[in-house]
Amino acid sequence: EVRLMTSGGGSVQAGDSLTLSCTASGFTFDDHDMGWFRRGPENTGELVSFVGGDGVISYGDSVKGRFTASRGDAKNTMYLRMDSLKLDDTSLYICAASPTNYYADFEWRLCAVPSAKWGQGTNVTVSS
Numbered sequence: 001e002v003r004l005m006t007s008g009g010g011s012v013q014a015g016d017s018l019t020l021s022c023t024a025s026g027f028t029f030d031d032h033d034m035g036w037f038r039r040g041p042e043n044t045g046e047l048v049s050f051v052g053g054d055g056v057i058s059y060g061d062s063v064k065g066r067f068t069a070s071r072g073d074a075k076n077t078m079y080l081r082m083d084s085l086k087l088d089d090t091s092l093y094i095c096a097a098s099p100t101n102y103y104a105d106f107e108w109r110l111c112a113v114p115s116a117k118w119g120q121g122t123n124v125t126v127s128s
Contacts, residue, residue, distance in 0.1 A: 002026035002117050004095050009122030012085055016126075020080040022095030022119055023122045029038050029076040033100050035070060035108055036115075038091035038124075045111035048093065051078055055098035060109075064090070094121040 008020040022034070033052045049057045049069035057069050068081040078095060096116040097120035103113045 001091060003120030004097060004117055005082060005120040006093065006095050006122040008080075008122045011125040011127065014085060014087055014126055014128050016085050017081070017083045018092055018124060020082070020095075020122060020124075022078045022080075024076045024078075024117075026099060027117070028096070028117065029071075030073050031095075032097040033101055033103070034071060034078045034109070035096045035098075036078075036093060037096060037111060037115070038089075038093045040091070046091075047109050047111060050105065050108045058105070082124070085124075087128060088124050090124060090126045092121045092123050095119040 003025045005023045008018060011019060012018055015082050030055060035050045037045050047060050048063055049067060051069050051071050059067060066084045066103040071078045096113060096118050098116040107113055112119055
């Protein structure tokens with residue numbers, strides 16, 4: 001069974017840090033690109049970070065310089081370290097996986113990865 005278990009969310013104050021985890025099972029983690037998404041304005045999807053199976057990492061403009069994504073292939077886990085959290089970071093954070101290079105970079109950025117495997121998400125709430 002393919003599963004993406006997301007954890008680490010919670011309620012914090014602005015300026016605090018959190019680390020999210022996404023642990024995969026049921027497929028070969030090393031052969032997959034991974035991504036973090038969150039629910040954006042008007043319930044649209046927003047790419048937070050892309051972590052390629054080849055090691056390439058990219059970030060959405062709103063989190064650059066504050067968030068750090070990584071993957072521990074030995075643990076089948078992807079991480080998202082979130083520093084200097086802002087009120088606007090409040091959202092449901094969801095991880096996704098797709099075979100390496102199945103989708104192009106622009107498709108990840110447009111959240112146009114319909115065949116990806118999806119986790120259940122974890123809520124992050126940032127208050128002042």
